[in-house]
Amino acid sequence: MSHASVDDHAAHIAELLAPALIPRTEIVALDDALGRVTADTVHSPVDLPLFRNSQMDGFAVRAADVSAAPVTLPIAGEIAAGPAEPAPLEVGSSVRIMTGAVVPQGADAIVPVEDTTVDGDSVTILRARSAGQFVRDRGSDVREGDELVPAKVLLASRHLAALAAAGLNSVLVRARVRVAIITTGTELVTSGTMPKPGQIFDSNSVALAAAVRACGAVDVYRVHVGDNPAAMLAALSGAAAAADLIVTSGGISMGNYEVVREVLEPLGARVGHIAMQPGGPQATAMFNGVPVVCFPGNPVSTQISFEVFVATLLRAASGLPAAVLESREVTSDVTSVAGKRQFLRGRRVEPGRVDVVSGPGSHLVAGLAASDCLIVIGEELSELKAGDTVETWAL
């Protein structure tokens, strides 16, 4: 796949990952379900409301008894919200009732308290009401067996409320995709270690883990290996046992100490160069039946490769919306390498424009942090003028 196109490599990865991204499901408590995605339609196990109840504080009556309002009726009692099995309402009578309380058999309308005057044990109804007024019928919100929350819904508080109102305390959701992250390179040290000359702080592990989580997936395994093939093999074995998908950074270009290439190429990895900047060297493999997607190790290359090749697939598998793609006017002249798709760092400026932020270098991590989108320059373009239209990919 020497200098394959970005689109071809993306299609190859989509195909490679498809089996790993078939949604598994799991049951989670409602309190843990915010932001998860329903795996299936949830049907209501009950009618909602569960019983006929009052929409108002007032008096339950027979509409026929108050049609000639004003009319005075005896007050037969009181029904509060809460457990109650009220006696049927006698003809020509009334009962004081609270919002949400059971409407007694026989009553078919509620007269709000503000349309009444009370004198001892009797109430004067000042305004006629028709049958059904201010009565919430059983099942008028949703009927037992009807759809309560559809499949593939990103659960927000209002969905959880509806599930709880129907007496459910858990929900079947898509399981998060489990991702293993292996970073490589003897030049990387982690915070807390003073880097020696030639060493840099590892940002790829932190970046990939956060990017995985931002896509609704979960980083179940993270390890850094230097340039030792045995350590790399051990890391891959651990990763394959834990994860649906393995991503690696570094170790796949044409240099002399390329541990990922060294281990995976004999196992049939596809290693090559993609026509893109940053992020040219790319590879894929299968390891113990688990797909492996390998990115170059330059921090910006790692992050952009993940965004371009994996994030979109993970977001779709997680039921999250895709990144926003928009056409915008670039505010400065831009040059690009013909034949490669360039992913520059941009910052959106309203209305409808985008500034180029920092340079194209794949080491400019602070520059990437300062951007809020990628500016995508097509393979066919080598020169753009300020005011030209470019595609932007929101981060």
Add this chain to the structure above:
Amino acid sequence: MSHASVDDHAAHIAELLAPALIPRTEIVALDDALGRVTADTVHSPVDLPLFRNSQMDGFAVRAADVSAAPVTLPIAGEIAAGPAEPAPLEVGSSVRIMTGAVVPQGADAIVPVEDTTVDGDSVTILRARSAGQFVRDRGSDVREGDELVPAKVLLASRHLAALAAAGLNSVLVRARVRVAIITTGTELVTSGTMPKPGQIFDSNSVALAAAVRACGAVDVYRVHVGDNPAAMLAALSGAAAAADLIVTSGGISMGNYEVVREVLEPLGARVGHIAMQPGGPQATAMFNGVPVVCFPGNPVSTQISFEVFVATLLRAASGLPAAVLESREVTSDVTSVAGKRQFLRGRRVEPGRVDVVSGPGSHLVAGLAASDCLIVIGEELSELKAGDTVETWAL
């Protein structure tokens, strides 16, 4: 505050909550910082890159030595990425170098490997390079002391990567606002209990907790009380000890068993009716120095009251974007109560339209779940025709 306006009540709550929402800060590990908001500008403790390094696999040279390319130079050695303190480059010499490796003193350009041919211990440079080409200078991404990530940034993977690259392993962020949730009402049972006639499943506790979290805050305390004032007092005491802010549902209307009103009114609560539907009865109080915002108990009233009066403030305090407000064409006729602001449930239909979903009743939890926005009908309106413009508030 009898029938105060929605705007007045919102302004009153904003004022009441302001001291509680002054951002506290906390330090969190980078691995826990995704989606948090920086409390202050983070300055880089180091230059990035940390040292002058190669952008390419190739040969480090003096540009002056290759200006008359093709030219053949001896290969003095090799510098890999990783710890290295290479000797200075002799005049008229070259050194093999890997991407990211330290560029030796004396060298000022990198010739990519594809522009060279190697024969034993010497390399022929096929193309001249000017000083600085393919060399990443120390500090060219960010300089020690310069801004690495600004204040008030919602941290995404690229920000965490920049912090990690600078050797940081934690970041000062705004602490989450701590919210206590007290639900009331003897009619409420939780899932797992068979409701008796007159009882319903509690959805308010689940809904408020999830809504709090969706606003970037945290539900630190949740309790349900029936109609017992002593239990309510105890709940408020526990809540005030744990939280920056207390929200309650139920128990504030004009019925006879109103535990929130009963406990808080003697302590100076403002209890009244707001000119809105759903959600008329509303109250606020201070309890042990902690602000209390009280919503009516109908599930839809609780949820919409939280969204209208508290969510906006919490989102702002958490550094999250405000809800999207848009004008849209309503697809059916709508009637509303003049003098009240109506919050109907809607579903957005592109382009630019909105369907009314379910009825206006404050018990229609499934209807609210099926909506994706509120349709806001102003106090001055009582009748709208299909095609009229309405304001929508995205959920």
